[in-house]
Amino acid sequence: MTVLLAIVAGALIGLSLGALGGGGSILAVPVLVYGLGQTAAQATTGSLVVVGATALIGAVTARRAGNALLGRGLAFGAVATGGAVVGARASASVPDAVLLASFAALLVVVASLMVVREVRGRRAGASTARPLRVAVDDPILTFSPTFACQCPRALKVLVTATVVGLLTGFLGVGGGFLVVPALVLALGLPMRQAAGTSLVVIAVTSAVAFTVRVGAGVAPDWTLVLLLTGAAVLFGHAGARLATRVSTAHLQAAFTTLLVLVAGYSAWQSVPALMAI
Template sequence: MSPLVLVAAGLAGLLIGLSLGLLGGGGSILAVPVLLALGQGAGQATTGSLAVVAATSLVGALAARRSGGTGTVLVGRGLAFGSVAIGGAALGAHAAGAVSDDVLLLAFSALLLLVAGLMVARRVRGATAAHRARPAAEEPIITFSPTFACACPRALKVLVTATVVGLLTGFLGVGGGFLVVPALVLALGLPIGQAAGTSLVVITVTSASALVVRLGATDHPDWSLVALLTSLAVLGAVAGTWLARRTDAARLHAAFTALLVVVAVWTAARALPALV
């Protein structure tokens, strides 16, 4: 690995981690374009991204668990949601091996634009969603004692959302936190602080399961590059968490949204010429 690639990978890893720490999610979506820019193919980049996402999310979940407070991690609920999503992650990982790199890149570009649009919509709505009625976090979805009872609409919402998150994770190599957090808030009734911390458990489970499937189905990435990216992403996440308390969140979201649009256009420009 050349010194220039080492420096580029180091800076990129710090950027991914800083985005995760500053914004509470979404930064891992940058791992795929970063690996592409460092010479990896689309299949290699999405597989390597899963390793970065899984490791960084695991460290983030452990840190949030230790810190407690508003970022409390509900491990049991996270593992349950993640377990439901494993099936979708496996399907998505298999599907990724059946399409061309250009189709994979174009789909990833579309996802970036979708996430950017969701972030803009979130800022426009402001805190409106926080005041909507949602089910109590303590209220169980399914009970077996003293009699069987099922809150089936909530169960269906969790099943569908978890499966979609798993599919996106396996197919595109992303963590899916932008879907997991609102799903945990709306379907399970978790406060936003608990949802953000618990989502890291879900992302760890889905990313790790998708990575296992990918390892037997696609070309492997440059693992030394992935390891460097991951280690610095973890450091960046720790630094980003510290900076988040001292930085204007509105400006950060605006800057990150703009970055997503730029990366989406760049990714699409790589794929479209081969598909036209």
């Protein structure tokens, strides 16, 4: 039964990642804790494997399609590694109840943001959307022929990358919901390239955070994690095909509903444990 649940959960995560380009990996921790009986430390560590592996494969695919800027992704990821190290180390010093409550709070925030976006999208309609003007080749820092710095943009990158790293290290999530807007607003990438490049960032930060956690002696249940990861990767291809046959709006609405349910259940489970500390 446990093996079947891991495969089904991995399939749902993969379908979401393949169809929507992200979001599904945030479900890995609740699945590992509430469905597969892992501790919070094990789950947030194992989630990094699911997140990192799916992001890496997605980044390779996006790179081949010309939708991932490797250099910018690696640079953003390098900035985020400091936060990832701090977050991974901090996670080892807090009780499981605090980790789960923090994760539940994050789920509630993300679910709320997605609901708001759904409502606004339906009210505005696709016809009112305006293309974002970008300047992909406009650098933040230049050293030749003279030094120049677009410091406001540099600060956005630094702050966002650090927050993404902290979330990845502490809670075992990819943070794509922060990376993509940052790449659009701070680096001026088109949405399609931002989504692809964000996978490079997530792969880097996940690898760093996982290395720190394993070095601190936290080990996931490898059988469950590999089953979850394998199913996610395999069904990611099915999700990509599904996206060509089903409306993205319908897929997004279905995922939002699922995320709201998971967020509510996680909060319901974590609050009593937190109060008992």
